[in-house]
Amino acid sequence: MKKYIILFSSLVLTTIAVTSCSEDFVETQFNQSKPQEDIKTIEELQSFVFGAYGTMRSASYYGCDFLMIPEIRSDEMYSNNRSGYYNTVSNYTMVSADAYSSGPYTAMYTAIAKANIILATSDNLTWSQSTNPSEISEKVKSLKGQAYAIRGQALFDLLRLYGQKYSGGTLGVVIPLKFDPSANMARSTIVQTQAQIESDFNNAVADLNGNSYVNFSDKTLLNTFSVKALMSRYFLYKGDYPAVRTLVNDVVNSAKYSIATYDSYLTTFTLNNAASNSIFELAVGPIAALGSTSINGKINPDGAYVNMPVKDAVYNSINAKDIRSQIFGTSGIASGNFIKGKYSNTNGEDNIKVIRYEEVILNGLEAELNGGSAAKALDYYKMILSNRFKPADYVEPSNVDMGMLRTERSKELLGEGFRMWDLMRWGMAIPKTNTAGVVTENITIGNNKLAFPIPLAETNVAGTLVTSNPGYDN
Numbered sequence: 001m002k003k004y005i006i007l008f009s010s011l012v013l014t015t016i017a018v019t020s021c022s023e024d025f026v027e028t029q030f031n032q033s034k035p036q037e038d039i040k041t042i043e044e045l046q047s048f049v050f051g052a053y054g055t056m057r058s059a060s061y062y063g064c065d066f067l068m069i070p071e072i073r074s075d076e077m078y079s080n081n082r083s084g085y086y087n088t089v090s091n092y093t094m095v096s097a098d099a100y101s102s103g104p105y106t107a108m109y110t111a112i113a114k115a116n117i118i119l120a121t122s123d124n125l126t127w128s129q130s131t132n133p134s135e136i137s138e139k140v141k142s143l144k145g146q147a148y149a150i151r152g153q154a155l156f157d158l159l160r161l162y163g164q165k166y167s168g169g170t171l172g173v174v175i176p177l178k179f180d181p182s183a184n185m186a187r188s189t190i191v192q193t194q195a196q197i198e199s200d201f202n203n204a205v206a207d208l209n210g211n212s213y214v215n216f217s218d219k220t221l222l223n224t225f226s227v228k229a230l231m232s233r234y235f236l237y238k239g240d241y242p243a244v245r246t247l248v249n250d251v252v253n254s255a256k257y258s259i260a261t262y263d264s265y266l267t268t269f270t271l272n273n274a275a276s277n278s279i280f281e282l283a284v285g286p287i288a289a290l291g292s293t294s295i296n297g298k299i300n301p302d303g304a305y306v307n308m309p310v311k312d313a314v315y316n317s318i319n320a321k322d323i324r325s326q327i328f329g330t331s332g333i334a335s336g337n338f339i340k341g342k343y344s345n346t347n348g349e350d351n352i353k354v355i356r357y358e359e360v361i362l363n364g365l366e367a368e369l370n371g372g373s374a375a376k377a378l379d380y381y382k383m384i385l386s387n388r389f390k391p392a393d394y395v396e397p398s399n400v401d402m403g404m405l406r407t408e409r410s411k412e413l414l415g416e417g418f419r420m421w422d423l424m425r426w427g428m429a430i431p432k433t434n435t436a437g438v439v440t441e442n443i444t445i446g447n448n449k450l451a452f453p454i455p456l457a458e459t460n461v462a463g464t465l466v467t468s469n470p471g472y473d474n
Helices: 002-009 042-056 065-072 087-091 099-120 133-162 190-208 224-238 241-253 265-270 295-299 312-317 323-327 357-369 374-385 402-413 419-425
Strands: 012-018 023-031 278-282 328-330 337-339 352-356 430-433 439-443
Touching (some): 042 099, 042 133, 065 087, 065 099, 065 133, 065 419, 087 430, 190 224, 224 241, 224 278, 224 357, 265 323, 278 357, 323 328, 357 374, 402 419, 419 430
Antiparallel strands (some): 012 023, 278 352, 430 439
């Protein structure tokens, strides 16, 4: 961790936050082991929270690469290698200096560093909106609750990409809990990493639950139920189905979200901070537009690179009367079917939908199929299907099983960065696909290439305690 924290501390970080109400800008110079000046106001603390969200939307993280990697290594999509994008990821030829390893790693730990600064800030701050100590304390608590959730999510993402759960080892990732550029920390175990993730998520819920400053109308800010939605994803990955059932129940019973209807489905990805099925999204808009580095540039037939076609089997699996069949389009410069109905803005201005209500319902469906209620699982299944067909075309299902759930997750979450994680937790092989969309090999669970390399810049620091993942050049 030392290398990346030092890099973070030496940069001028420009944070641009775009919310439904305002645009906030802050430039903070960091100097060695701590901010040049301590945070003294609520406004400054709020800017750091916006800064952490801004890091999450970077092109290496949720802005593109972190979501594209699990699609390339899956049975859903593949890289045609146009402009050389994702070649090493697709071919399983990554090395420790690979940008697809260092990019997400740096972004994730930068988000954690910002969260750590927020969490270490004194509660004794001033605020332009109030001098009441209890109101200031409550506002600080709401901001720190968001920081806990950001850190927990970043640690979860690190664990998935660099941890050894499916590559035959026991190591998780480094867990820095304070901003300290001089720190030299070893990787924690998978179990220890999971414990910290759960602690952070639980602390987030504790700080946000019942907090009068939590904003449920702004989907770009984490709240009690969006954190619980993210937790349902984490516990599904862990295989804790009772926890998933409880969390999904809480989100559903909040009645704050709804499944996108047949008529509204195609517009939901174009609605920034306004779609009824969006639980948490990262603000982008024209000010922070990702341009050609966005998801659009890779998956859209009119995008900058037209790099990631959908596999024919997935395309052909979707009924023509299913509204999801209308998300596809073809390109004049590359063969195959591409996704035009998600992240369609060619300038990369679409907010990044981190978690949608449909995913939560599918999480609940799977959890109910594994030790829960078969009837409730079927109800969840109907919630999705009944909104993907016109009433005249909808045939109500009488049952649902894991095979149907796997297919439905592919149809609903296609191109959103889930499939590799799903295949691995189901114990299924990960297809290695060539640039023509043909599977050339199946990578089975336990293969060390299922964990990304720890970046060379991390392991190449003199005296580092960070160990690399087996099978790479460091």
